[in-house]
Structure formats: C-alpha cells, structure tokens
Amino acid sequence: xxALSRSSILARLKLPDDLVISPILSDSQLGDSSIDLRxxxxxxxARAGGQPTVDPAVQLSVNNDVHASxxxxxxxxxxxxxxxxxxxxxxxxxxxxxxxxxxxxxPADLQGVVTARSSWAREGLNIATATIINPGYQGIxxxxxxxxxxxxxxxxxxxxxxxxxxxxxxxxxxxADKSYLDQSQFKMSFxxxxxxxxxxxxxxxxxHASP
Amino acid sequence: xxxxxxxxxxxxxNLRDLLNKTLRYKYESADSRIFYGECSARLASLxxxxxxxxxxxxxxxxVIYLNELAxxxxxxxxxxxxxxxxxxxxxLKRIASAICTEDTLAGANTPNQIYVLADGGLDTYxxxxxxxxxxxxxxxxxxxxxxxxxxxxxxxxSILGHELGHAIWRCSKHKREMRDQVEKHIKEGVFxxxxxxxxxxxxxxxxxxxxxxxxxxxxxxxxxNLFPNYANWEAWCEEILCDLVGLVIFGPSxxxxxxxxxxxxxxxxxxxxxxxxxxxxxxxxxxxGAKILGYDARPPDxxxxxxxxxxxxxxxxxxxxxxxxxxxxxxxxxxxxLSGMKTLLSRYPPxxxxxxxxxxxxxxxxxxxxxxxPVGFGIANDGSRTRENVDFRHILFSGWITKTSQPAMPVxxxxxxxxxxxxxxxxxxxxxxx
Numbered sequence: 196x197x198a199l200s201r202s203s204i205l206a207r208l209k210l211p212d213d214l215v216i217s218p219i220l221s222d223s224q225l226g227d228s229s230i231d232l233r234x235x236x237x238x239x240x241a242r243a244g245g246q247p248t249v250d251p252a253v254q255l256s257v258n259n260d261v262h263a264s265x266x267x268x269x270x271x272x273x274x275x276x277x278x279x280x281x282x283x284x285x286x287x288x289x290x291x292x293x294x295x296x297x298x299x300x301x302p303a304d305l306q307g308v309v310t311a312r313s314s315w316a317r318e319g320l321n322i323a324t325a326t327i328i329n330p331g332y333q334g335i336x337x338x339x340x341x342x343x344x345x346x347x348x349x350x351x352x353x354x355x356x357x358x359x360x361x362x363x364x365x366x367x368x369x370x371a372d373k374s375y376l377d378q379s380q381f382k383m384s385f386x387x388x389x390x391x392x393x394x395x396x397x398x399x400x401x402x403h404a405s406p
Numbered sequence: 407x408x409x410x411x412x413x414x415x416x417x418x419x420n421l422r423d424l425l426n427k428t429l430r431y432k433y434e435s436a437d438s439r440i441f442y443g444e445c446s447a448r449l450a451s452l453x454x455x456x457x458x459x460x461x462x463x464x465x466x467x468x469v470i471y472l473n474e475l476a477x478x479x480x481x482x483x484x485x486x487x488x489x490x491x492x493x494x495x496x497x498l499k500r501i502a503s504a505i506c507t508e509d510t511l512a513g514a515n516t517p518n519q520i521y522v523l524a525d526g527g528l529d530t531y532x533x534x535x536x537x538x539x540x541x542x543x544x545x546x547x548x549x550x551x552x553x554x555x556x557x558x559x560x561x562x563x564s565i566l567g568h569e570l571g572h573a574i575w576r577c578s579k580h581k582r583e584m585r586d587q588v589e590k591h592i593k594e595g596v597f598x599x600x601x602x603x604x605x606x607x608x609x610x611x612x613x614x615x616x617x618x619x620x621x622x623x624x625x626x627x628x629x630x631n632l633f634p635n636y637a638n639w640e641a642w643c644e645e646i647l648c649d650l651v652g653l654v655i656f657g658p659s660x661x662x663x664x665x666x667x668x669x670x671x672x673x674x675x676x677x678x679x680x681x682x683x684x685x686x687x688x689x690x691x692x693x694x695g696a697k698i699l700g701y702d703a704r705p706p707d708x709x710x711x712x713x714x715x716x717x718x719x720x721x722x723x724x725x726x727x728x729x730x731x732x733x734x735x736x737x738x739x740x741x742x743x744l745s746g747m748k749t750l751l752s753r754y755p756p757x758x759x760x761x762x763x764x765x766x767x768x769x770x771x772x773x774x775x776x777x778x779x780p781v782g783f784g785i786a787n788d789g790s791r792t793r794e795n796v797d798f799r800h801i802l803f804s805g806w807i808t809k810t811s812q813p814a815m816p817v818x819x820x821x822x823x824x825x826x827x828x829x830x831x832x833x834x835x836x837x838x839x840x
Contacts, residue, residue, distance in 0.1 A: 205789045212776060218783035218830055219791050220837040236492075236829060276487045278496070279836055296833055298779050298826065333777055335826075353833055383777060385822050 198228050199361040215300035231355040235294035237386045238283045239272040251393040252400045271389050282349045285342045292387035294335035303330045303376055306362045315356055319344020331376035334384030418453045428482040444519050448475050451540030481523050489524035490552045493829035494560045497798040505754040506573050511543045518548040527555045533569035535576040560825045561805045564659035571648025588643050591743035596734040600633035613729045619677035642683045654747045657759035658701045659802040661692045665725040686727040687734050693726050698741050705764040714811040721810040762800040770804035779827035780804050798828045
C-alpha cells in the first residue's frame with residue numbers, strides 16, 4: 196500500500212471523475228503527502244442527559260421500535276450550526292463531532308486516512324482515532340474531536356484541524372469491488388451522525404438485550 | 407376606557423417579560439442585541455401611546471400594533487439558527503439589506519432589521535414587513551419565514567423573490583416607484599379595471615375547467631360583485647408585480663420554483679384566491695417574462711450543456727396553459743413592466759439577477775452531476791487552484807438544470823449539494839477577500 200505524494204495527489208485531483216477534495220482554499224493546505232482539512236459549520240455534542248449509557252444491546256433492542264429508536268437517536272446529541280465568524284468552545288474531556296468544510300470523494304483504488312494536524316494535537320485537540328475513508332465514499336468527513344488538554348479550546352469554522360493522506364489499494368477482483376461500490380451510488384454524508392454501533396452484531400447482543 | 411388602558415399597559419409589561427425571556431435562546435446568526443433593542447423601543451413607544459390615547463378609536467389602533475409586536479416576539483421562541491438554511495439566509499440577507507432600505511434619522515439607506523424563522527410547511531414562505539415604525543430613528547423589522555419542512559430545499563427557496571417584492575412594495579423609499587409600475591404597465595387590457603378583469607374571468611371563451619370553478623363558487627358570487635366582495639383586485643395587481651420582482655431577482659430558478667410550488671398546492675391549476683390571481687395566468691406571464699429578459703438563451707448546438715438547458719426550458723413549458731384565455735398581458739406590457747423593475751433593482755446590487763455565462767454553467771452543472779457541491783473551485787491543468795466568486799443564484803440555476811436533466815438523481819440530494827455549495831462558496835469568498 197503506497198502513499199500518494201503531493202504531485203500524485205494533484206495529478207489525481209485533476210482527473211475527471213477521480214479524487215475530489217473541494218474546495219481547497221489555500222495553497223498551504225497541500226502538504227508533502229496530505230491535504231489539510233478545515234472545520235465545517237455544524238457541531239454535534241453528546242447530551243449528558245440524553246441517554247444513561249452507551250449500550251449496544253439496548254440500542255439493538257429498540258431497533259424495531261420506531262419511536263424509541265428515533266427518540267434515542269434524536270436526543271443523543273445537541274446540534275449546533277456555527278456560521279463563519281462564530282466559534283464553538285470545546286471543553287476538556289468533551290467529545291465533539293464536526294464535518295469537514297471540504298467535500299471528499301475517494302475513487303475505487305484509493306483509501307483516505309484522516310488524522311489530527313500535529314500542531315493542534317500539541318494543544319490537546321485530538322481526533323479520537325485515525326479515521327479510515329473507504330473507497331467510493333463521497334461527502335463530508337466526520338471528525339471526532341476530543342479535548343485531551345486542561346484548557347477549553349475555541350474552534351472556528353474554516354480552521355485547518357485535520358489532514359487526509361491517501362493510499363493506493365490492491366484489488367484481487369476489481370469487478371467485484373466496483374459492483375459493491377456501485378450499490379452506494381446516492382449514499383453520501385452531509386453532516387455528522389451518531390454511529391451505528393450495534394449493526395451486524397445481533398448474535399453477540401441478542402441474549403443480553405433488555406427492553 | 408380606563409380599564410382597557412390599564413389592561414393594555416399591563417400587557418406591555420407582560421410583553422417586556424416575554425422579550426427578556428427570548429434572550430435564553432440563541433436566535434439567528436447575528437447578535438440579538440439589535441433586535442432586542444428594536445423591540446424594546448417599540449414597547450416603550452406603545453406604552454407611551456397607550457397612556458396618552460385620547461379616545462377609544464386611538465386606543466384601538468394601538469391594540470392592533472400591540473398584537474403585531476406580541477406575535478413578533480413570540481416567533482422568536484420558535485426560531486433557532488438550526489431550523490433554517492443559514493447559508494441561503496446569508497445570501498438572501500445580502501439582497502434584502504441592499505434593497506430594503508429606508509431613510510431614518512440614523513442615516514440614509516438604513517437597511518431593515520431582518521429576522522428569520524422557520525415554521526409550518528409548503529405554504530409558509532412569507533416576508534412580513536412591519537406595518538409601521540415607532541419613530542424615524544428606528545429600523546423597520548422584516549421577518550422572513552421559511553417552511554420548517556423544507557429546511558434544505560434551497561432550490562424552492564427562490565420563491566422568496568416574490569416575498570421580497572412585497573417587502574419592497576411596503577418600503578417607504580420604493581413605494582411610489584413600485585405603485586407607478588403597476589399604474590403604468592400592469593393596469594391595461596385585462597387589468598385595465600376590476601370590471602375588465604371580471605369580464606375576462608366570466609368570458610364565454612373561458613376554458614371549461616375555469617367555468618366549472620366559477621360554478622362551484624358561492625351562488626352569490628357574480629361578475630358584478632367579484633371585486634371587491636370575493637377578491638381584492640388591488641391585491642392581485644400587487645401580486646403580479648411581486649411575481650415580476652421575483653423573476654428579476656432570482657431569474658430562471660424563480661420560474662421553476664413557482665411552477666413547482668404553485669402546481670403542488672393547486673394541482674388542477676384552476677381558479678383563483680381572494681388575494682391571488684389565477685395560478686395559470688401567473689405561470690404564463692412568468693414564462694413569457696423569462697423569454698423577454700433573455701433568461702432562456704441557449705448555447706450553440708455543439709455546446710455540452712445545450713441538451714440540458716433545452717430540457718430545462720422544455721420542462722418549464724409543460725406548465726404553460728395554451729388556451730389564449732390564460733395569457734392576460736401583451737408582450738409589450740410585460741416588456742415595459744420588467745424594464746421598470748430592472749431599472750429599480752439594478753440600482754441596488756446584488757439585487758438584480760445577472761445571466762451567467764455558459765462557461766460558468768458548464769463548470770457548475772457537471773460538478774453537480776458528479777455529486778460534488780457546485781462551487782467556484784477547480785484544479786487547472788498546471789496544478790494551480792482556481793477560485794472564483796459564484797453568485798448563489800447561479801448555483802441554484804445549475805441545481806434546477808440538473809434536476810430536470812437527471813431525473814434519477816434524488817431531489818433532496820440535489821438540494822443538499824446546492825446548500826453545501828452555497829456554504830462553501832461563502833468560505834471561498836472569505837478566503838479570497840482576505
């Protein structure tokens with residue numbers, strides 16, 4: 196798996212129907228082997244009183260109850276629009292979901308990896324985990340920001356807070372991979388959403404699910 | 407009278423408490439201080455007027471305004487910046503602030519204080535201009551209402567061009583010029599007088615479905631008493647002018663949104679309302695107006711967008727009613743009225759819609775087809791980044807073109823891509839201006 200260099204990234208950005216990072220507002224966003232990503236204009240913060248615990252078994256148990264599952268989802272986060280020129284305060288120990296300002300499209304033969312910019316990491320701002328962006332993905336990238344420091348951090352939309360690097364994928368069956376990707380033609384993300392932690396783990400969780 | 411006066415003064419105090427409580431919320435993207443100050447000034451002025459009211463008639467006038475202010479303050483509690491599309495509002499405010507200005511003691515061309523909220527569904531699009539200001543030092547409050555159900559449907563939001571027309575109509579600075587346009591250009595032919603309009607509606611050559619509509623109306627409604635007993639002719643004239651204002655502000659997107667929204671709310675496209683002329687008349691003169699203004703210009707045959715633009719306009723033509731009864735204005739009349747509107751609106755940039763080049767559309771539409779927000783950004787062949795200022799109305803137009811040429815593409819996705827593009831374009835403009 197080879198990482199793309201600056202010139203390779205630019206070459207792929209120029210190709211029609213290939214890699215997309217849009218818009219790139221300044222030349223300084225382009226690094227040696229990555230592109231800086233900016234904070235978008237939405238912030239999702241977990242509501243302390245929204246749910247007692249994060250329990251995938253309970254989440255699974257309410258999946259067939261439209262009211263309960265929707266209520267859990269809607270009450271889990273507080274959503275804020277943060278227009279340009281405004282700011283959002285991230286307190287120590289808090290987790291914040293924000294979109295990138297950039298629209299990202301990853302072609303079938305690439306994978307994106309998003310990490311925090313080291314300059315912000317030194318201030319205590321971390322992207323909780325390195326985020327893998329799968330081939331075929333299109334939309335904003337959800338950044339999971341956590342303040343590991345002891346001082347609140349003021350975040351402004353448009354700030355360069357993360358970076359994305361690209362890796363070439365090896366495929367043993369490109370036709371099968373493409374067919375799988377084509378199924379998600381109109382699936383795209385416009386803003387952060389709560390994760391689906393229970394999906395696909397029914398067998399492990401069913402016996403523990405309580406109403 | 408003393409009892410009423412005392413009660414109304416108490417109500418003023420109640421409203422002040424209510425106004426203070428609104429500060430619990432973060433409403434709008436701007437500082438709430440100005441809006442709070444404007445409402446406080448109105449309350450103070452009302453308290454004074456109620457206290458000094460000489461008779462019951464004077465007191466009655468103040469009650470009307472007190473209720474208007476109460477509604478305004480209560481709306482604040484239903485508003486939050488998250489309820490509407492703030493990127494679209496950002497752009498709409500640039501237009502409204504440019505044209506909806508008045509001379510106050512604070513200065514010439516003082517913009518109205520714009521306040522935005524979201525409420526209801528399809529029929530909620532409104533702009534409420536405040537009926538009066540308490541003093542010449544105060545700004546007029548302009549409340550823009552978006553349907554809450556259509557938060558991301560920015561393509562349809564173009565319909566607010568019509569509502570801006572109502573706001574301009576009530577703006578003291580433009581009142582006379584707007585009314586002159588109606589007198590000189592609208593009030594001719596079918597609209598020469600209320601009688602002439604009623605005669606046309608009850609004409610023997612009217613289409614059968616329209617005759618059926620009249621039959622279904624109350625038996626007491628006759629040609630002789632249609633205006634003013636059942637419909638307001640002057641209101642119809644205002645509506646027509648506001649349609650033309652919307653056309654000159656939002657261009658083809660306005661025609662498309664009117665076609666879509668009006669036919670959704672009145673699927674048979676038959677009949678009229680007390681305050682609005684027949685839907686089919688409106689769509690016909692808007693389609694004619696778009697042609698007169700050159701909005702339907704086509705690129706050369708070989709241009710990659712030619713087929714898409716043809717499809718867009720052919721789709722809009724399906725909303726035209728072909729019976730001559732539906733064409734109530736001559737081309738010359740429309741030409742004069744639109745020219746008058748352009749003269750007024752072009753004095754207040756960026757109010758007037760400027761036709762995009764085909765190259766601009768050729769940049770935006772393919773982006774949208776590839777499911778990328780259509781903005782003024784690209785990578786040139788030499789690897790350099792190109793950044794351009796794109797008018798948000800051109801983004802909307804590219805959205806409508808894509809909607810008609812790519813029927814398989816979900817309409818909510820097109821709208822969200824355009825909304826995302828408007829937001830990104832604001833960022834590009836900020837970066838370029840730095």
